[in-house]
Amino acid sequence: MSYIEVSGLRKNFTVKKKREKGKLFREKEIVEALKDVSFSVEKGELIGYIGPNGAGKSTTVKILSGILTPDGGSASVGGRIPWKERREHVRHIGVVFGQRSQLWWDVPILDSYSLLKDIYSISKSAYEDRLKELTEALQLEELLRTPLRLLSLGQRMRAELCGSLLHSPELLFLDEPTIGLDAVSKLALRDFLQRENKEHGTTIMLTTHDMEDIAALCSRVLVLGHGRKLFDGKLPELLARFDTTRTVSVRYDTEPELKLPEGVGLSRSGADFRLSYSPAEVPTAKLLELLQEAGTIREMTLQPENIDHLIAAMYKEMDL
Amino acid sequence: MRAYLSVFRMRNRMEMQYRGAVLGGILCQMFFGIVLVALYRALYAGRPQTMPIEHVTGYVWLQQAFFRMLLASDPDLLDKIRNGNISYDLCRPVDMYWFYYVRVMAQKLTGSLMRGIPMLVFAFLLPKGWGLSLPASVPGLLAGVLGLILGLMCVCALENITMAFTMRTLDPRGIQAMLNLLMMTFSGNILPLTLFPDSWQKLITLLPYAQLLDGPIRLYNGDYSIADAPRVLLVQAVWIVVLLFAGYALWNANRKRIIVQGG
Numbered sequence: 001m002s003y004i005e006v007s008g009l010r011k012n013f014t015v016k017k018k019r020e021k022g023k024l025f026r027e028k029e030i031v032e033a034l035k036d037v038s039f040s041v042e043k044g045e046l047i048g049y050i051g052p053n054g055a056g057k058s059t060t061v062k063i064l065s066g067i068l069t070p071d072g073g074s075a076s077v078g079g080r081i082p083w084k085e086r087r088e089h090v091r092h093i094g095v096v097f098g099q100r101s102q103l104w105w106d107v108p109i110l111d112s113y114s115l116l117k118d119i120y121s122i123s124k125s126a127y128e129d130r131l132k133e134l135t136e137a138l139q140l141e142e143l144l145r146t147p148l149r150l151l152s153l154g155q156r157m158r159a160e161l162c163g164s165l166l167h168s169p170e171l172l173f174l175d176e177p178t179i180g181l182d183a184v185s186k187l188a189l190r191d192f193l194q195r196e197n198k199e200h201g202t203t204i205m206l207t208t209h210d211m212e213d214i215a216a217l218c219s220r221v222l223v224l225g226h227g228r229k230l231f232d233g234k235l236p237e238l239l240a241r242f243d244t245t246r247t248v249s250v251r252y253d254t255e256p257e258l259k260l261p262e263g264v265g266l267s268r269s270g271a272d273f274r275l276s277y278s279p280a281e282v283p284t285a286k287l288l289e290l291l292q293e294a295g296t297i298r299e300m301t302l303q304p305e306n307i308d309h310l311i312a313a314m315y316k317e318m319d320l
Numbered sequence: 321m322r323a324y325l326s327v328f329r330m331r332n333r334m335e336m337q338y339r340g341a342v343l344g345g346i347l348c349q350m351f352f353g354i355v356l357v358a359l360y361r362a363l364y365a366g367r368p369q370t371m372p373i374e375h376v377t378g379y380v381w382l383q384q385a386f387f388r389m390l391l392a393s394d395p396d397l398l399d400k401i402r403n404g405n406i407s408y409d410l411c412r413p414v415d416m417y418w419f420y421y422v423r424v425m426a427q428k429l430t431g432s433l434m435r436g437i438p439m440l441v442f443a444f445l446l447p448k449g450w451g452l453s454l455p456a457s458v459p460g461l462l463a464g465v466l467g468l469i470l471g472l473m474c475v476c477a478l479e480n481i482t483m484a485f486t487m488r489t490l491d492p493r494g495i496q497a498m499l500n501l502l503m504m505t506f507s508g509n510i511l512p513l514t515l516f517p518d519s520w521q522k523l524i525t526l527l528p529y530a531q532l533l534d535g536p537i538r539l540y541n542g543d544y545s546i547a548d549a550p551r552v553l554l555v556q557a558v559w560i561v562v563l564l565f566a567g568y569a570l571w572n573a574n575r576k577r578i579i580v581q582g583g
Binding site for chain 1: 322327330337396403404405408410411412
């Protein structure tokens with residue numbers, strides 16, 4: 001049996017709508033957040049969980065962390081059913097909700113950590129070692145005595161992450177952990193997560209809209225849409241299915257006469273050309289040859305499709 | 321157990337940070353105390369009541385000194401329910417009810433001691449007939465202190481019930497406005513319960529709100545004799561059990577239907 005087993009998971013929410021004129025009661029609408037989701041995750045995996053807003057990602061995370069009770073289907077983590085054996089289950093997991101905070105607003109973050117130590121009954125020596133390790137890795141040493149309210153967004157996210165990992169959870173849920181972070185913080189955070197996963201074997205389930213995060217970290221992605229699982233596999237495989245166009249930008253010394261084959265998109269301003277084409281229809285070598293014959297090239301770049309565009313194309317094709 | 325003690329300590333420490341609020345609270349409660357005392361003195365000048373004026377003024381000061389115990393919700397907890405940070409508390413290996421209960425208790429206890437002690441000193445210094453007099457007897461004082469502790473346990477259980485309703489409505493204001501009116505009226509904060517008609521008092525003193533401060537104050541000032549003490553304390557204890565059970569049941573029911581909205 002896998003570490004996380006989810007099968008046929010369902011969850012509905014009831015949304016009350018504004019009362020319409022002439023009607024006595026408000027209408028209720030049942031929103032099916034999860035229709036039928038099944039997957040399994042092995043111990044030590046670093047898995048990405050993606051999908052457009054409202055796909056049901058957070059709902060899945062909330063069910064797996066014991067906050068919500070599903071309406072149907074089954075789920076187990078390390079042999080435990082999260083919503084039934086909540087207290088035993090949550091001892092072994094850590095959660096970071098990118099938009100929420102677990103640390104106390106008005107007190108130094110170190111005090112929040114020592115409360116977490118007592119909540120998770122961490123022994124003194126284990127706590128000290130772990131705190132040292134985490135504060136070094138997340139560069140928090142100088143912030144420990146600062147109240148949370150004085151920290152910047154990036155510092156706060158690092159502090160939250162440290163709080164969620166103090167009890168060395170076997171499983172870590174990250175719900176949009178890089179939201180609003182600058183490039184340096186983002187890279188540092190990715191590095192840290194990778195190390196945490198390698199050195200401690202922590203299973204990590206990462207929910208994000210940042211495809212760079214997924215590309216950098218996750219060996220496997222799950223795509224969710226409209227409450228259903230749409231894809232489960234490696235990111236390159238997913239991209240290969242939608243990665244059909246390339247873009248070439250060329251700048252000539254003088255404005256050339258350019259005759260392009262069918263199926264190549266073109267936008268130009270003076271001697272600057274931007275061509276988009278599909279290598280399957282027009283071989284790259286042939287296109288380059290044409291470009292070279294047309295004039296003296298001063299500069300040229302060849303780019304793969306932007307990953308966000310790919311995902312957008314994928315969502316579109318999957319009708320999300 | 322450690323977790324609950326730890327959150328108690330933490331909330332205490334936080335409460336002690338708000339020294340400006342303490343000063344403001346003391347000034348506000350002193351103002352109310354003086355106004356109410358002047359009002360009852362005017363009432364007595366026109367038409368003396370059976371209850372001696374010293375009892376009434378003492379009652380007013382004790383009510384004002386421990387005002388923080390009655391009317392203070394933890395804004396952080398209510399915010400957590402509103403903004404969803406409660407998610408984090410839901411995935412801790414603790415019993416949520418008690419975790420919040422001790423947190424509320426720390427706030428009420430520390431908050432009211434920090435305000436109450438200076439105010440009681442002030443009230444003792446006022447002339448007779450204006451301020452607070454010494455307790456009726458040493459056993460009366462001890463029974464009063466014990467009653468105050470039970471009252472604190474009672475009010476925390478009430479607060480947890482308010483919070484349970486907030487989890488359903490997501491906004492504490494409606495339920496708070498309603499419950500606060502009941503609380504202010506039937507705890508004796510606006511009008512000492514001792515001044516209600518005797519026939520009313522029979523009922524009112526049995527309500528949970530009378531267990532918070534009215535009972536302990538009457539044990540202190542001798543309105544309830546020592547012989548009454550076991551009965552008074554027993555009524556308090558019964559209410560604590562009832563309110564704890566009711567609150568716990570509400571929280572459990574909430575757990576099953578809880579939805580943390582948004583991503």
